[in-house]
Structure formats: structure tokens, C-alpha cells
Amino acid sequence: MHNISFLYLEEQPMKQQKTVDFHIRWAWQRISRLYNNEAMKNGFTMSIGYVLLNIDTQTGTPSTKLGPKMGMEPRSLTRTLKSMEEMGLIERRPDPDDRRLVRVFLTNLGKAKRKVSRETVIRFNESLQGQIEPQKLSVFFEVIEHFNHLLDTDSLLKEKTT
Secondary structure (H helix, E strand, C coil): CCCCCCCCCCCCCCCHHHCHHHHHHHHHHHHHHHHHHHHHHCCCCHHHHHHHHCCCCCCCEEHHHHHHHHCCCHHHHHHHHHHHHHHCCEEEEECCCCCCCEEEEECHHHHHHHHHHHHHHHHHHHHHHHHCCHHHHHHHHHHHHHHHHHHHHCCCCCCCCC
């Protein structure tokens, strides 16, 4: 069990290994590197794979919905979509119901790369589930869900009033 002290005094240097964000960032960087290595073997990046997984294969997805759905900044998403279009993974079409909207559709190549992305995510998760006890994973999901709820309330860094 980690002994995490949240009372960091100037005289005592903060040990990053005892902070929650260090462990989340450290794990995500390693996961990201793993996914990027797999994506590069197939000629794309992790962020492209992530976008591929979030486009509806039947009806396409409005480009304005992709960013919020994935937590991507608009400029980053715009660059990624432009690259994907240049690679022939997607095409943009006007929405038939609302011509002001643009829907993003997967091309045949995009569908093939989406399948690769999906299989990679499934393999990764099955591997973890095979090596971590179900009870521990359950606790992990419970904690991370609570953590995300706390982040959503936007109260973690508010000044305490006495």
C-alpha cells in the first residue's frame, strides 16, 4: 500500500513517486508508447487509431462531436483529421439533415485500420485481464471512476476556506 502524504512542506521535498498523478502519467506514457509502436507497424499513430475507433462505421460521425467524445483539443483533432484524409482513411461529407455539419466517414482503408486498432486494444485488455485478479481490476475501475468524477466536479484545486 502506498503511503501518500498530501502535506508537502518546503523543508521536505515532494517525492513524485508518492503522488497519484505520477503513477497515472507514468502508466499512460507506457501504454501510449506501446500503442504507438503497434500503430507504427501498420503505418499510422495511436491518435489516428483512437479517432478511427470513435467514428461510427455506418452513419459516420459529425466532426464537431469527435473532439469532445475523445477529449482532444480542436486544433489537434483538425490536424489528425487532415492527416487521416491525406492517408485515405476518412472522407468528409456534408450532413444530409443539416448542411452546416460535416460528417466523417471511414473509407475501406480506414475500416481496415480501425479493425487493426480494435484488435490491438482487445489484445492489450485481454492480456491485462489475464494477469491481474478480477477483484483488483474491479477496485481499479471503481477508484478511477471516482477519480474522474472528482475531476468532473472541478473542485480538486479549489482553495480551502477556513
